[in-house]
Amino acid sequence: MTTLTPTQLKRTIFCRDNLDVLRMMTDESVDLVYLDPPFNSNRTYHAPIGTQAEGASFKDTWSExxxxxxxxxxxxxxxxxxxAILNGVYEAGYRKNFAYLAYMAVRLIELKRILNHSGSIYLHCDPTMAAYLKLTMDAIFGEENFRNEIIWCYRKWSVKQKQFSSNHDVILFYSKSKDNLFNPQIAPISKGTEKRWKGKKQISSYTEDGRRLQIATEEETTGGNMPDWWEISVINSQARERVGYPTQKPLALLNRIITASSNEGDTVLDPFCGCATTCVAAEKLGRNWIGIDVSQKAFDLVRIRLQKEFLDQPNLIHRIDEILFRTDLPSRPLAAIDPPRVLKQELYGKQLGNCAGCGYHFPFRNFTVDHIIPRAKGGGDEPANLQLLCGACNSMKGDRPMEYLLKTLAELKIGRESP
Ligand SMILES: C[S@@+](CC[C@H](N)C(=O)[O-])C[C@H]1O[C@@H](n2cnc3c(N)ncnc32)[C@H](O)[C@@H]1O
Ligand SMILES: [Zn+2]
Structure with missing residues (x-):
């Protein structure tokens, strides 16, 4: 199987579904992941006409x-x-959220695998899915590795009726282990009036929310430890960094995350990189970076943005490594590792975890792959002739055809109506 080594990946952009790329990456090869996936917001984002990003769009509506x-x-x-968590969401009838979570979960499982022991992951979401994603992240990274729920607050003009205006996003911060690298950050303070007293410069300073701190001498004007709520302005229409990409995030937000959870020379990955805010911030802070985005428009923008930002560095590598994605190779490397296992996973998904005999729901390990028409009666190995049976149904059926099992189950009045 082709794998991507860390050195191949310094400063790389992939224009591809991130699941394909993540599956090819080596275990424990990145130090920090920031991801800003579609939020399940039930809308399609389009870049405004006349901006650099014109033509860029991505869908954020989900269905089964x-x-x-x-x-x-x-x-x-x-x-x-x-x-079990996802199945609960499904059984409770939140089908759209279930589809979204399954999409996120397979990617988050890979992200955990490729994260270093001392690494961290920041999942950017909004209040609609934050609670569902918290459960998902707890199950993948472990409750004990939950570090913060960061609230990014901003002022934005929005007209909402019968409710407060929604002026924050949520960023779920987890580490791979308890040994996560963390560089403590100091809350920024705005300097206020300066006075001289007995020849010494004195500065009265204010916190970001306008609280006046004690008058201090110049050396003492530092804020306190950074809290888990961050006031950072959204990119305004005049901002220099603005490229017009829908959902572009401010560089200040990424600077803070990257500074806190990585050191110079570390590798930062953004698997939903959009117009590459993370990559630009990482480059400026001396980190290696990998960006992935499925949209060609996003890739074009990244190229333009990086060229503009780093004119002095003509050797900045940014490429799509097509060689690693030859069309004659299996697109799902996992299938190449363990075909029977992948087949069983597919059957489990197709049957939604329910036994093809009794219809009851069981964990993955309780199932056996069974031939609907037994091999002794000429049944083949093609997927259409395969199904999953629970232990009890499997021994009841033995080498007999499926009709026998169904008839016996009916006589014994065993079985669950499919949901
Ligand atoms: C919310 S935007 C990210 C914006 C980014 N943080 C920025 O500052 O520009 C989400 C991005 O995910 C991309 N995307 C959606 N599904 C993807 C997938 N399966 N693989 C890779 N990228 C995907 C979309 O094209 C979109 O650019
Ligand atoms: Zn059964």
């Missing part, structure tokens, strides 16, 4: 049709606790 059936089996196989 977006779900790849094998993802469910993969989640059930790798992380039964996570599967």
């Amino acid at each position: 049709a977006d779900l790849k059936i094998e993802w469910l089996g993969l989640i059930a196989d790798k992380n039964p606790q996570l599967y």
Whole structure:
């Protein structure tokens, strides 16, 4: 299987579905992940006409049709606790959220694998999905590795009726282990009036929310430890950094995350990089970076943005490594590792975790792959002739055809109506 080594990946942009790229990356090869995925906001984002990003758009509406059936089996196989959470969301009838979470979960599982022992991950979301994603992240990274729920507050003019205006995003911060690298940050303060008293310069300073701090001498004007709520302005229409990409995030936000959770020379990954705010911030702070975005428009913008920002560095590498994605190679490397396992995962997803005999729901490990028409009766190995049976149904059926099992179950009045 082709794998991508860390050195191949310094300063790289991939224009591709991030799941394909993540699956090819080596274990424990990145130090920090920031991701700002679609939020399940039920809308399609378009860049305004006349901006550099014109033509860029991405869909953020979800339905069960977006779900790849094998993802469910993969989640059930790798992380039964996570599967139980997703299955609960499904059974409760939140089908759209279920599809979104399954899409996120398969990617987050890969992100955990490629994160270093001392690494951190920041998942940017909004209040609609934050609670669902918190459960998902707890199941993947472990409750004990939850570090902060960061509230990014901003002032934005919005007209909302019968409710307060929504002026914050949520960033869920987890670490891979308790040994996470963390550089403490000081809350910025705005300097106020300066006076001289007995020849010494005195400065009265204010916190970001306008609280007046004690008058201090110049050396003492530092803020306190950074809290978990951050006031950072959204990019305004006149800002120099603005490229017009829908949902572009401010560099100040990424600067803070990158400074706190990585050191110079470390590798930062953004698997939903959009117009590459993370990559630009990482480059300026002396980190290596990897950006992935499925949209070609995003890739074009990244190229323009990086060229503009780093004119003095003609050797800045940014490329799509097509060689690693030859079309004659299997697009899902996992299939090449363990085909029977992948097949079982697909069947599990197709049956939604329910036994093809009794219809009851079971964990992944309780199932056996069974031939609907037994091999002894000429049944083949093609997927259409395969199904999953629970232990009890499997021994009841033995080598007999499926009709026998269904008839016996009916006689014994065993079985659950499919939901
Ligand atoms: C909210 S935007 C990210 C904005 C980014 N933080 C910035 O500052 O520009 C989400 C991005 O995810 C991309 N995307 C959606 N699904 C993807 C996938 N499966 N793989 C890679 N990128 C994806 C979209 O094209 C979009 O650019
Ligand atoms: Zn059964």
